Amino acid sequence: MRYLPLTDTDRQDMLTVIGASSVDDLFVDVPAEARLPGKIAGLPDHASELAVERHMAALARKNLSAGEAPFFLGAGAYRHHVPASVDHLIQRGEFLTAYTPYQPEIAQGTLQVLFEFQTQVARLLGCDVANASMYDGSTACWEAIGMARRITKRGKAILSSGLHPHYVSVANTMAKFTGDALVHQAPTLDAAPDIDALIAGIDKDTSCVVVQYPDILGRIADLTPLADAAHAAGALLVAVVTEPVALGACRTPGHMGADIVVGEGQSIGVGLQFGGPYLGLFACKQKYVRQMPGRLCGETVDAAGKRGFVLTLSTREQHIRREKATSNICTNSGLCALAFSIHMTLLGEKGLRELAALNHALAVQAADRLARVPGVTLLNDSFFNEFTLILSKDAREVVRNLADKGVLGGVSLGRLFPDAPEIGNGLVVAVTETVTAEDIEAFAKALEEELA
Amino acid sequence: MSRYFTDEHEWIDVEGEIATVGITDYAQEQLGDIVFVELPAEGTAFEKGDDAAVVESVKAASDVYAPISGEVVETNSALEDEPALVNSDAEEDGWFFKLRVIDASELEGLMNEAAYKKFVASL
Numbered sequence: 001m002r003y004l005p006l007t008d009t010d011r012q013d014m015l016t017v018i019g020a021s022s023v024d025d026l027f028v029d030v031p032a033e034a035r036l037p038g039k040i041a042g043l044p045d046h047a048s049e050l051a052v053e054r055h056m057a058a059l060a061r062k063n064l065s066a067g068e069a070p071f072f073l074g075a076g077a078y079r080h081h082v083p084a085s086v087d088h089l090i091q092r093g094e095f096l097t098a099y100t101p102y103q104p105e106i107a108q109g110t111l112q113v114l115f116e117f118q119t120q121v122a123r124l125l126g127c128d129v130a131n132a133s134m135y136d137g138s139t140a141c142w143e144a145i146g147m148a149r150r151i152t153k154r155g156k157a158i159l160s161s162g163l164h165p166h167y168v169s170v171a172n173t174m175a176k177f178t179g180d181a182l183v184h185q186a187p188t189l190d191a192a193p194d195i196d197a198l199i200a201g202i203d204k205d206t207s208c209v210v211v212q213y214p215d216i217l218g219r220i221a222d223l224t225p226l227a228d229a230a231h232a233a234g235a236l237l238v239a240v241v242t243e244p245v246a247l248g249a250c251r252t253p254g255h256m257g258a259d260i261v262v263g264e265g266q267s268i269g270v271g272l273q274f275g276g277p278y279l280g281l282f283a284c285k286q287k288y289v290r291q292m293p294g295r296l297c298g299e300t301v302d303a304a305g306k307r308g309f310v311l312t313l314s315t316r317e318q319h320i321r322r323e324k325a326t327s328n329i330c331t332n333s334g335l336c337a338l339a340f341s342i343h344m345t346l347l348g349e350k351g352l353r354e355l356a357a358l359n360h361a362l363a364v365q366a367a368d369r370l371a372r373v374p375g376v377t378l379l380n381d382s383f384f385n386e387f388t389l390i391l392s393k394d395a396r397e398v399v400r401n402l403a404d405k406g407v408l409g410g411v412s413l414g415r416l417f418p419d420a421p422e423i424g425n426g427l428v429v430a431v432t433e434t435v436t437a438e439d440i441e442a443f444a445k446a447l448e449e450e451l452a
Numbered sequence: 453m454s455r456y457f458t459d460e461h462e463w464i465d466v467e468g469e470i471a472t473v474g475i476t477d478y479a480q481e482q483l484g485d486i487v488f489v490e491l492p493a494e495g496t497a498f499e500k501g502d503d504a505a506v507v508e509s510v511k512a513a514s515d516v517y518a519p520i521s522g523e524v525v526e527t528n529s530a531l532e533d534e535p536a537l538v539n540s541d542a543e544e545d546g547w548f549f550k551l552r553v554i555d556a557s558e559l560e561g562l563m564n565e566a567a568y569k570k571f572v573a574s575l
Contacts, residue, residue, distance in 0.1 A: 290488060290508075315513040324515070 064403060066272055070439035072366075074386045074430020075216065075411040076137065076164050076242045077275065078267045080355075081434055086269050086342045095338055110334070111309035114297040117341040124247050124344075125261040126254025127283035131294040133337040134280025134329060137242055137264025138170040141210065143282065143293045143327055144238040144260045145171055148208035149180060150291045150326070152235060156205045159184040161194045162215025164242055165416050171210075180207075186420040187413075189390055191381050193221040199229040206235040208260075213239050213253055214246055216416065217379060217428065218386040227257025236260060243267055244281065245432075246384040248356025260284045269343030270336050279336035289313065293327035355433060359385040363431035366440045370429065373444055375451035379426070386430040388413075391451060395427040398450050405446045456559055457568035458519045463543055466559065470525065474547040475507060475516060475538065478572050483509040486538045491527040492549055498522060500558050505548050507538065520558040522551030 011023070020026055027035065039045075047055070066079045073079070090096065098110045114132035121130035134140040145157045159168055159182055168184055175182050183201060187194070198209050209230050214220045227237040239253030241263035253261045265279035266272075284292055295314035302308045316326040347355060363385040371378040375392035391398055395412035402409035413426035431440075456464045461479035465472045480486060490506040498504055498518035505516040527549045531537055538546040563571060 290490070312510075315508055315511065321513055 064406070064408065066408070069406050069408050070442045071408045071434065072410045072429045072431060072439075072443060073408055074243070074432075075416060075428050076166065076264060077272055077278075078243055078245070078385075078430060078432055079272055079434050080245065080267050080432050082269055082271060082339075082343060083346055085346065086339050089342050090335055090339050096335065098334070108309055110338075111297050111311065113338050113341055114334070115299055115309050116345070117337045118297060120341060120344045121265075121281050122283050124244060124252070125241065125263065125281065125283040126247075126252025126256075126258075127261050128254075128286035129289050129292070129296065130281065130283035131292055131296050133265070133333050134262070134282050134294060135333060136266075136276065136278040136280045137240065137262065138164070138167040138280075139329070140262035140264075140280035140282045141167045141238070141240050142171045142174045143280075143329060144240075144262045145180060145182075145208060145210065146174075146178065146327060147260060147284070147288070147291050147293065148236045148238060149178075151288055152207045154205050154207040154235070155179060156181040156183065156203075157207050157238075158198060158201045158209045160198055160209070160211040160215065161185045161187040162217060162219060163210055163212045163240060164216050167212075167240065181205075186417050187215075187217060187423065189217075189379055189388070189423055189426055191219070191379055193219040195221050195223075195226050198226055202229055202233045202235055204233060206230070206233060208236040208238045210238040210240060213241055214243065214250070214384050214386065216242075217388040217426070218383040219380055220250060220382050220384065222251075223253055223256040223258060227259075231257070238262065241281070243384065243386065243430075245352070245356050245359055248352040248354075249360055249384060254283070254285075259288065265336065265340045268347075269339035269341070277333055277336055279333045279340055290316075291326065293329045356384075358433045359431065362433065362435050362440075363387065365437070366429065366431045366435065366443070369440050369444045370447065373447045373451065376447065385432055386428060389427045389429055391425045391427055393451065394424045396424065398427065398447070401450050402443075402446050405449070407443050407446045409443055409447065454559075455565060456519070456562035457565065457571075458517070458562055459571060460517050460519075462516060462519050464519045464559075464562065466553065466556075469553050471520060471522060471551045471553050472547050473504070473516075473519060473549055473551060475542055476568070476572075477542045480538050480542040480546070483507065483512065483514065485510050486535045489531040489535050489538065489548065491531065492524050494524050494527060496524045498524070498551070507548075508535075516548060518551070519562065520551065521554045523554075524549050525552050526550040 071079050094109055098107055118130040118132050122128060134143060149155055157180055171182055193215055198211065202209060209226060211223060211226060213223060223239060230237045236259040237257060238260045239258035241247065244263055244265060245267050261283050263281035265281045270279055295311050295317060297309055298312040300308055300310055363383065367378055367387050370376055370389060377390040379388040379390055394414060396414040399409055399412045410427045410429040414424035417423060454466055461476045463474055463476050486507060486509050488508040492504050498521060500518060500521045502518045503515045504518040507514050507516055528547050
């Protein structure tokens with residue numbers, strides 16, 4: 001698209017037509033304190049392209065990027081190898097430029113992809129049906145809480161202490177406007193997840209229990225007793241998966257009785273991308289499908305008996321049902337869903353299992369090595385590709401110093417839970433197939449120096 | 453038994469203190485193929501005009517309002533398995549729910565069959 005700047009005459013002509021005397025007249029409804037007066041400090045009006053490129057490159061050089069250093073960060077966003085073919089295929093014009101497919105008859109290719117995506121997600125999470133799709137894991141988690149409220153007509157959700165704190169934060173923000181009561185405690189440095197405490201908290205007002213699997217500290221629990229306890233009290237079990245590769249090795253939440261399983265799909269097909277765009281996964285039991293947010297793509301036959309795909313269950317969405325819509329999610333992460341689907345297809349079931357096994361094996365190797373560093377205790381007795389180390393000093397400082405030594409050594413609990421200083425010595429370490437034996441050794445050596 | 457109609461296209465049959473509510477044949481025809489009906493829970497109390505049920509076709513999900521105040525005493529469970537009953541027999545077997553009438557005077561503002569026919573013809 002060409003950039004055609006407006007002349008002052010163009011501007012004046014438009015203002016005359018709409019009966020405004022200046023552009024500022026159009027913003028009179030915006031409170032003065034919410035408006036930016038004058039120019040942005042330090043930002044020039046214009047600069048040459050070359051100057052802008054150089055400036056941006058200089059800013060970029062200040063980052064130590066994931067590909068440049070031994071990388072052990074996870075906590076909801078994982079560095080996995082994405083085959084080059086994924087990026088190549090999603091950039092085909094038919095996919096890249098397709099608008100949200102409200103016009104199903106002209107978007108059959110996109111709809112077929114969404115149908116296959118849903119099939120993969122439902123099987124991965126162990127549920128009957130999946131939608132296509134949500135913005136990211138945290139918003140999908142909130143939508144699950146809202147869906148549990150609609151189904152149970154109760155408004156109290158119990159959130160596990162092992163749920164990602166940013167997901168809790170999103171839920172708290174949304175609950176301010178819906179009136180849901182959220183019960184949540186910050187985690188303690190226990191090897192066992194908080195399943196018993198969650199069960200004890202369930203009562204007749206509980207809409208759902210939300211539990212992360214594996215949880216923010218990398219702990220893995222059998223969710224079956226929790227599902228049974230929730231169901232006995234008329235509540236639902238919502239399971240949150242932030243690392244879907246784990247399901248190549250672990251039992252699915254759906255098979256353990258979860259009613260709604262949501263997740264962050266970034267691990268498969270989608271890069272770290274400085275935090276987004278990501279991809280929300282959302283699946284549930286068939287009997288709850290009409291309370292599911294978003295839309296599904298269904299397979300059908302046309303009048304001539306030919307196979308076709310069509311969006312269904314979108315009648316309760318915002319564009320049709322306005323303020324009475326099931327949720328205010330009105331679009332999806334279509335291109336990220338496509339990337340997920342292509343990567344998943346390239347892996348296949350066997351490939352996913354092998355990828356999961358490789359992740360786990362490397363994580364075990366790393367945990368064994370790091371636990372031998374003086375001043376380090378391994379918290380977990382079981383984990384997938386992420387575990388928590390308890391250090392002899394505050395992990396925030398350690399992470400900063402490791403970065404100075406060229407190692408991106410995990411996410412500190414102090415950063416994740418700034419209000420819980422008692423767990424500040426915890427360090428969450430993620431190990432994926434991109435980590436080498438040399439990376440693990442470099443991390444261990446740097447940590448030895450740091451804790452000496 | 454008397455039958456009344458609302459301008460939201462509900463019909464209501466009153467027999468003693470029990471009123472049966474459904475949507476009209478005209479309404480089902482406008483909606484097209486009905487794929488789901490969400491019914492209220494028994495025991496729910498409605499004020500006249502409250503959202504009482506949702507009828508969902510392939511095109512849209514629409515609210516069904518309580519034409520008079522009352523408490524739900526029964527819902528048409530046949531619609532759970534066969535929502536298309538609303539298409540095939542909207543004004544008999546395709547009924548939605550029964551209410552215990554609280555205030556019979558609320559019926560006074562509603563239309564009779566002849567008035568409803570005239571109303572539909574004017575749309």
